Amino acid sequence: MHERATTPNPSPAGAAIVLFRHDLRVADNPALHAACAAHGTVYPLYIHAPEEHGDWKEGGASRWWLHHALCALDARLRGIGGALQVYRGDTLAVLRGLLADGGVGAVYWNRRYEPTAIDADRHTMAALRALGVAVHSHNAALWREPWDIANEAGRPYRVFTPYWRKVRATLVPDAPLPVPRIRGWRPLPGSLAIDALLLRPRIDWASGLGDAWTPGEAGAAELLEIFADDALADYARARDLPARHGTSRLSPHLHFGEVSPRQVHHALADAVARSPSSRRPDLEPYLRELGWREFAHHLLYHFPDTPTENFNPAFANFRWSPPDPVHLEAWQRGRTGIPLVDAGMRELWHTGWMHNRVRMIAGSFLVKNLRQHWLHGARWFWDTLVDADLASNTLGWQWVAGCGADAAPYFRVFNPVTQAAKFDPDGQYLRRWLPELADAPTALLHQPWKDPSLLRRSGYPAPVVDLAASRDEALEAWRTRG
DNA sequence: TTTTGAGTTGTTCGA
DNA sequence: GTCGAACAACTCAAA
Numbered sequence: 001m002h003e004r005a006t007t008p009n010p011s012p013a014g015a016a017i018v019l020f021r022h023d024l025r026v027a028d029n030p031a032l033h034a035a036c037a038a039h040g041t042v043y044p045l046y047i048h049a050p051e052e053h054g055d056w057k058e059g060g061a062s063r064w065w066l067h068h069a070l071c072a073l074d075a076r077l078r079g080i081g082g083a084l085q086v087y088r089g090d091t092l093a094v095l096r097g098l099l100a101d102g103g104v105g106a107v108y109w110n111r112r113y114e115p116t117a118i119d120a121d122r123h124t125m126a127a128l129r130a131l132g133v134a135v136h137s138h139n140a141a142l143w144r145e146p147w148d149i150a151n152e153a154g155r156p157y158r159v160f161t162p163y164w165r166k167v168r169a170t171l172v173p174d175a176p177l178p179v180p181r182i183r184g185w186r187p188l189p190g191s192l193a194i195d196a197l198l199l200r201p202r203i204d205w206a207s208g209l210g211d212a213w214t215p216g217e218a219g220a221a222e223l224l225e226i227f228a229d230d231a232l233a234d235y236a237r238a239r240d241l242p243a244r245h246g247t248s249r250l251s252p253h254l255h256f257g258e259v260s261p262r263q264v265h266h267a268l269a270d271a272v273a274r275s276p277s278s279r280r281p282d283l284e285p286y287l288r289e290l291g292w293r294e295f296a297h298h299l300l301y302h303f304p305d306t307p308t309e310n311f312n313p314a315f316a317n318f319r320w321s322p323p324d325p326v327h328l329e330a331w332q333r334g335r336t337g338i339p340l341v342d343a344g345m346r347e348l349w350h351t352g353w354m355h356n357r358v359r360m361i362a363g364s365f366l367v368k369n370l371r372q373h374w375l376h377g378a379r380w381f382w383d384t385l386v387d388a389d390l391a392s393n394t395l396g397w398q399w400v401a402g403c404g405a406d407a408a409p410y411f412r413v414f415n416p417v418t419q420a421a422k423f424d425p426d427g428q429y430l431r432r433w434l435p436e437l438a439d440a441p442t443a444l445l446h447q448p449w450k451d452p453s454l455l456r457r458s459g460y461p462a463p464v465v466d467l468a469a470s471r472d473e474a475l476e477a478w479r480t481r482g
Numbered sequence: 483t484t485t486t487g488a489g490t491t492g493t494t495c496g497a
Numbered sequence: 498g499t500c501g502a503a504c505a506a507c508t509c510a511a512a
Contacts, residue, residue, distance in 0.1 A: 240483080292483095360483070399483090410512045412484055419484090471485090475512085 014105030015041035015184075017095065021117075023110040023140040023257035024073045025217045026080055028176035030138035031108040036180035043102055043188055044077050046070060047095075048088045048197050054116035056307065056390055058199075059383035061352040064206045065215050067199035069256050072216025074194065082182035085191040092124050098188055099133060107133055110140035110257070113297045114390045115304035142294055143171060143261050146301035156302035160406045163298065164291045171287070173269035176262055212351040213252065213386060220253035224264060228271035233281045239289075242344075242355035243428035248286070249353070251387035254293065261290050296391035299405055306404075307394045308375060315403035317482030321371040330464050331366050332380055334433070337463035339445060340420040341365045343433035350433075352386035357423055363400035364414035369470040371477065374401035402478075411478045413471050420446045436460050 016039035018032050026032060035042045050057040058066060074084040087094045098104060107128055112121060125135045139145055144167055150156060157163035200206070213219065227248040231238065238246025253259045265287065272283050303311060310316065321327075330336045334345035344358035354362065359381075366377045378397040382388045398404025402411055424430055427445040431438045436458040437445055448454050449462055 357483080364484095408484075408512095410484075415485065 015039060015043060015103050016106040016108055017043045017045050017098065017102070017104050019091075019107060019109040020044060020046045020073065020084070021109065021112055021257075022255065024069045025220075025258050025260070026073075026076045027179045027217065028140075028260045028263050029110070029180075030140050030177060031110045031136070033177045033180050034136060034138060035106070035108040036182060039106065041103070041184035041186075042082065042182050043085055043098075043104070043185065044073075044082050044182070045085050045087065045094075045098075045188075046073075047091050048086070048199075049091050049120075052091065052117055052120040053114065056114070056116075056382065059385070059388055060201060061206075061209065061384050061386045062388050063199040064201060064209055065213070065252055065256060065352070065386045067194060067197070068215035069258060070194045070197075070199075072218065072258075076217055077182065080179060080182050082185040083187070084194075085188045086194055086197065087190065087192060088197060091120065092127050095124070095128065096131075097190070099131070102188055105134060106136065108136045108138070110138050111145075113141070113146065113301050115300070115307075118301075118304075140260060141257060142297055143167065143265075143290075144294065146298040149298060156298060157295075158299075158405050160292065160295050163295050164288065167291060167294060168287070171265070173266045174262055176260065176266055208350040209352045209386060212353065215252070215256070215258070217258045220250065220259035223248060223250055223253065224259060224267055228268055232268060232271060232283075232286065233275075233279065236282065236285045239285070240357050240423050241429075242347075242358050243424055243426075243432070247356065251389075251392075252353070252385075255387050255389045255392075261293070264290065292395070293392060295405075296389075296395040299395060300391040306398060307378075307390055310401075310403040311398050311405050312403045312407055314481075315401070318403070319371075319477045319481065320373045323376065324370070324372065327370045327464055328372060328376055330461070331362075331370065331372075335461050336365065337449065337461040338365060338416050338467070339430045339434055339437065339448065340416040340424065343430050346433045348381075348384050352384065354385075355429075357419070358429075359396065360400055361414045361416050361419050363397060364412070365416060367397075367401045368413040368474045369465055369467060371470070371474055374398065374403070411475055413474060415467065415471075417446050417467065434460065 016035040018035045023029055023031065032044070070084065070086070077084050095107065109121070112118065121137070125137070128135050146156070149163065149166060151162065157166070214222065227250070231246055231248070235246065238244050250259060250264065254261070268283055268286065272281055275281060299306060331341070331345060334342035334349065336342055340358065341362045344354045344362040347358070348354040363377055366372050367374045374397040378393055381393055385393070395404060399406065402408070420430065427442045430445050437448060437460055440448060440454055440458070444451050444454060448458070448460055455462055
């Protein structure tokens with residue numbers, strides 16, 4: 001494997017700070033790599049500054065993940081000669097306090113793409129430069145910067161397929177950057193213990209998360225290896241079956257930057273090259289999914305109001321139902337009476353994650369059958385998903401609501417019964433998450449309301465709405481929008 | 483990354 | 498053995 005050249009003899013440019021945010025890894029980390037190459041002393045820093053996320057501060061599941069990811073990062077840094085220094089508060093104020101003490105002449109970070117984070121970073125960058133501190137920002141999260149991709153007219157893409165054609169055409173599996181060595185590190189004053197950030201939940205609701213996930217670079221590497229060896233070959237088919245581990249499940253690791261798209265691409269291309277030519281996996285379907293992740297960041301950068309505003313103005317007067325706390329809570333708790341929706345919502349609550357196919361179906365049920373505004377769904381996912389990501393969450397909810405980019409030419413309403421029969425034909429996924437129905441015959445498992453005695457025996461709820469009638473009402477609301 | 487209904491063809495089974 | 502009703506299985510187009 002060839003590696004990018006590193007500068008062997010750095011100029012003695014004083015000490016540098018590397019600010020970690022959503023790039024919690026030491027391998028293939030451009031900011032860390034550049035700082036270590038150019039400076040004799042490097043301080044790795046994490047500053048907890050939730051106000052930089054505006055209305056989208058980390059939710060409960062994200063905070064749980066972040067706690068463990070920071071611990072894992074600290075251990076990794078100790079392995080290469082440093083340790084994570086942890087602070088809380090305003091980024092600029094914390095940095096100012098450390099500049100003199102540490103003899104710091106430069107600050108390195110990897111770029112963020114959320115609108116409020118961009119503003120915060122611009123502000124910090126300008127203020128540091130005014131103080132005479134060099135600031136270097138890098139790309140650690142994306143294959144392509146959103147501002148580098150434009151259509152023939154020079155405007156941002158609004159539809160996935162042409163966007164992906166453009167990006168895919170020049171995409172090659174570049175070699176990741178090596179793990180650098182930190183020299184000349186010493187503790188900085190005022191560094192907190194990670195525990196002091198109080199990221200972990202007070203009451204222990206997170207045991208299901210711990211059973212399902214290993215936050216950190218090593219956990220990401222393990223999932224990537226398993227995916228490359230086992231699931232990639234059958235990905236195109238198995239990725240739609242929620243009972244199977246047919247997807248990579250790398251989304252939370254990618255969100256927190258414990259692995260980069262470049263590392264994933266490189267590792268998978270390598271696995272493809274190593275497999276016998278007779279049955280060589282097709283990498284395209286999976287790369288395309290990472291392409292959706294890129295497209296989400298592209299859209300968030302170019303259309304920064306989409307986390308709360310419809311992308312498609314045709315939805316401006318759509319008649320959402322008034323917020324309905326009873327329906328909303330039934331959906332959140334997995335008690336709507338629609339098995340595939342409830343199974344997905346319970347998987348989410350228990351593990352902090354939901355299979356992508358089921359996200360679309362549970363989302364469709366909330367915004368179409370219950371006709372609750374997509375922001376109710378986006379907010380709940382934001383709080384409960386370990387992979388909650390403003391770009392991907394926004395794209396997903398706008399897509400399923402029909403008001404997003406790349407909208408279908410029809411008003412899409414998923415049928416959770418048909419979808420369950422198609423993608424969970426033997427009911428394995430439903431039985432896993434709906435134990436009260438585990439003994440029901442498969443035909444009834446998909447529509448338990450057909451047997452009232454089954455509902456009585458099991459305690460499983462009757463549907464909160466009639467699927468056919470609520471579908472027709474949603475279509476009517478769309479036809480007659482103002 | 484869909485659903486539904488209409489239309490067509492094929493199969494089953496009882497009179 | 499034949500007929501036709503009933504239904505399953507499939508394709509297609511519209512939304």
